[in-house]
Structure formats: C-alpha cells, structure tokens
Amino acid sequence: DQQVKQNSPSLSVQEGRISILNCDYTNSMFDYFLWYKKYPAEGPTFLISISSIKDKNEDGRFTVFLNKSAKHLSLHIVPSQPGDSAVYFCAASPSSGTYKYIFGTGTRLKVLA
C-alpha cells in the first residue's frame, strides 16, 4: 500500500512558466513533509519542507503548499529553469521526533528552453 503517491510520473513545462508537482498521502498521522530533487547519477538533494501546522512555506523560487483536509501537498517552482529538470520526490514523516520518511515514486520534470 503506497502511503505517499505522486500520480504524475512526468511533467513538461516551458522555461519561465510555473511548474506544479503534486503529492497525495493517505496516513493522517503524517505531520512533516519534504521535497527532494534528484539528478541522474546523484543522490536526492533536499529542497524544502513543511510542518503540518503550516499551509505554505516559501524559499526563493520554491513554494510548498499543504492541504491537510485533502491530504495533498504541492510544490510550485516559479519561474521554471532548465536546470530544474530532474526527478522530484515528496516524502512524509509519520510523527514528530522520528527520522522515518516515506517517499513517493517521483515525478520527472522537464523544463523546455
């Protein structure tokens, strides 16, 4: 049973436009969420996180939105750049004080120049 789902395996966006990557979860005990970016032949790199007490967190071009009632989070990248082309994973943590993260299957973003 996949507790963290990224239903779009791939996404293509024109450079300069907004990229929106979505993630759904099923476990209401998740209270901390993260997004990672992964380039080929490299390990995942932490991008941004959000606690369940917030509904939005922003860091430069990256913003994560959390809708707890819908058990849905999204990552917005504005403006998108060709260097953003990578696989993006969302991850969720079951409860405060734990290291255990459950990862989604990833969305491959391609930003077209």
Place this chain on the structure above:
Amino acid sequence: SAVISQKPSRDICQRGTSLTIQCQVDSQVTMMFWYRQQPGQSLTLIATANQGSEATYESGFVIDKFPISRPNLTFSTLTVSNMSPEDSSIYLCSVTRGTGHNEQFFGPGTRLTVL
C-alpha cells in the same frame, strides 16, 4: 549540509555473491541510514545504522541479507549478501545531524546490477 561519498559507485555482480558498499561522511553525524531504490520505485528505508550496536531493520529486511556496520560516527557499510537479480537497485546512504524532524542528506548512490 554534509559531504557524503559512497564506494563503489556502480558494480555488476554474479548471483550468489556478496557486495559491500561503503559510506563515508566528512563530519560526525547523529544518524546514518541505508535506502534502496528499485527500478521505477520510491526510496525504501532498509535500516538505521547505529554506532556501536546492531542496526535497526525495517519490515521486510533482515540482518542476514543486509548486514550493516557502523564502527564510528562518520562511516558505515552495507553488505548485500547472496545476491539475486531482484537485488538490482540503487543503494543510498543518508545522514542527519539532529534528531526528530531534520532533512536527510544523501550520498550519490551505488548502482548494483546482479546477473
């Protein structure tokens, strides 16, 4: 952040053999983890490498198949034992400096192919 290296970066192995993967961090870290990413799948936590004691394994993973060592706060190894083609995956180590909610930093991964 932390600088993490893994050796080997990739390997092709015969079934029935074993491979040990090394993970080295540039500074002391609180926790070290080993993940597996099978083709087209998400990252799955194999175990937490505990310094000076036995690793803590997740459901579906056992010590006999994936023995782990962590002799100090900067180094760990994962062995994939008696390999079969189903073990073909990317194996990643990760670290975190604190406890609780902290981002994990990942190594570059080891791509293993078992023939």
